[in-house]
Amino acid sequence: MxxxxxxxxxxxxxxxxxxxxxxxxxxxxxxxxxxxxxxxxxxxxxxxxxxxxxxxxxxxxxxCLVCSRELQVEGVCTKNDREERQRRDNAERQRKALMGQVPDSWLRLPLTDAHARELGQVLFFRGTYCLRGHLAPYRINGGCLACSGQKHSAHESLMP
Known part of the structure; x- marks a missing residue:
């Protein structure tokens, strides 16, 4: 017993x-x-x-089950917000290093895809190279504009 x-x-x-x-x-x-x-x-x-x-x-x-689900959702949202803040900070640092090397219009674009969605825009510029080595803005639901042939890469225009 x-x-x-x-x-x-x-x-x-x-x-x-x-x-x-x-x-x-x-x-x-x-x-x-x-x-x-x-x-x-x-x-x-x-x-x-x-x-x-x-x-x-x-x-x-x-x-209880209902409150624990709410706590779980809050935790995920907090984590996502923290990661988005990190992505924006990284993009800001990378873009500062590229001042004068890329068009000013690119530096006025949103920092990340989430930032572009918030502002209702389609393009954003992180200041990073794509997998093919282009330095160009990105579309929120697509890839690098240089890869799709819509804009030249800043990296290519800097090369002799």
Whole structure:
């Protein structure tokens, strides 16, 4: 017969507050607990998934199913925003190094494809060479304009 679990009623794990014990047990003998999320929904959670240790290797439950999905989406959006900021910073640095070597009109274009979409434009200029060695603006849903033959590469015009 399994041992009596430690009383967790009233303990808080993320957005969950333990309300009462459940009759269920996991295969390994851990007790389930009924927890109430800060949004008001209840969720039955195994005791081994409740933890305040953030460095833990096992998965941890910290919210109801609806709130955990929202937290996951927020995390992905935050990560994407951080990566976009990095791309824009890199493009800004690369473009500063190219001042005087490329047309000024290219330097006035948006920094990344996401930046171009925000501004409602089709072209952007990162200041990087494409896979074929061209230095030219890009289309948001395509590639380098020099590869498609629409504009000359600044790299080619600099060569004798």
């Amino acid at each position: 399994p041992s009596r679990p430690r009383d967790r009623v009233g303990e808080i794990y993320g957005r969950l507050t333990v309300v009462r014990a459940s009759e269920r047990r996991t295969k390994s003998g851990n007790a389930y607990w009924w927890c109430q999320c800060s949004c008001g929904r209840e969720r039955e959670v195994p005791g081994d998934k409740l933890s305040t240790n953030t460095a833990r290797k096992k998965p941890v439950v910290t919210a």
